[in-house]
Amino acid sequence: MSRRCITLLLLSLACLSAGDAPAQDKGSINPKPLPPLANPNDPDLAAKELFARKLLPSKGPAHVIGSYTKGCIGGAEQIPINGEYWQVMRLSRNRSYGHPDMITLIKRLAAKAHKDAGWPGILVGDIAQPRGGPALSGHSSHQIGLDADIWLTPMPDRRLSREEREDMSAVMMVRPDRLDVDPRVFTPGHVLVLRDAAQEPAVQRIFVNAAIKKALCREAKGDRAWLSKIRPWWGHDYHFHIRMRCPAGAGECEGQPSQAEDEGCKPADLAYWFSDAVLHPKPPPEPPKPKPPMTLAQMPAACKAVLHAADAQP
Template structure:
């Protein structure tokens, strides 16, 4: 599980793109303004994120996850209901509460399990994906094919949140200031049950958490610990965790990841890398890296053009 040193520049670029700790903290807008029309939407050099971000509704097509988690799109997305008995969706102004029906069903199921097992009122759902998937203007490099979702590590309050609370409420930091372990004042046995319930879902491919949270799970999990193999340490993720599904049946163009090793990933050697001072407190590069040009529509799977151009699904 220890990344090689040669991968550090790549991983840091991914970190900057999609896994900082801020996404659950970034506030939304009470009065979001529509994006202005593009002067030349057919320009082949324009970023695909500009095109997908301007689609406010799903494509009227059969459901398909197309391409990879960080390079694809989604046809026939469905909406996560904004309110349920055991869940509420946050940051509504982002319009990222769309996904493949399988992840929407899983989130509902998980919310009910956590209510029963951990005694939480429910869960707070962060970003899932855009109405047609694809790259987003901000926040994530993945979440493109409707199979990723962020779940806050803050329990749902016992009341219906106002629109203002959904846009401006902050998630709770779960990691100590020194980044070496969880904060026992806020990380509870309920969090262990939440992550266990999520990882025990058969369709789940991976779950990304802060390394300190993985460390705590390794220490505190009891009984059947096989689910720990799906819990992967990754940068950020100290306010929320990221759940990812396997490619679902009926999506032949979906590009999944290799199956997880059955190993728990709890050996000291598995975790040592993440707690090096050079990893916890990386020095900035001598020269800021040049920003990469945005991914274009031509770089996505060819089927994404049809997804983008399809009429809006009826709601």
């Protein structure tokens, strides 16, 4: 097997692990505080250990620094755990913070899901930590408050208990053979909710499992321009991942290039995702060496100031 193929397979396995685990990993009713760090100034200390210990956002206006996978956010806003048309899951993870534009977008999408799809509302998964940055588990992105996971399970028509928010599993939307969605659970309402999210001007990409992209290509009616924002990616068969563009005037935010504007529905566009190498990856001949964790020095310099800034008022 070529080095390039091995790299792709390793990447696919890593993304499968990081893509849907956050929606399925159970939380804790009584989370224990992380222990103090013996030497928080150790230059080799993983940045995730520092950011995970910040329980409140930094004081001041919202500002995004760095990229989706290497950055932080100052002045983040927390979404309320309950709204008229949404509920936040996995409260013990403390990842319900984001840029105010993202919080506003989630609230707007929740109302649209109720109106257009007839859902009682949406279940909100991870957005970002109080100051963004790398997390101890689950994600390589979600670092600047412009990524959010929305469960593909409609919100129940009742208030969930704390236990349910930590233990409830999201519903698998993809068939066991991974070639299409499961028609018993994937409904026209899912198409409408994903359309509503993709039609938001500030949304740049939405990541879903390739089988969900395939179903959207087949079932979308009328104006289909929004399909260009729906991108196949490993995992994402329990939730979809919204990624917003950098806010206007956010000079320290490093966004992604715009993707092609075609629907991405041609057989050639999806062929890779349904290849045997992706659906049934073979293990590499040698286990990969773990990548050293990112340190604070490897992040944008301004993230150090965000990390050490005063807490916002709770």
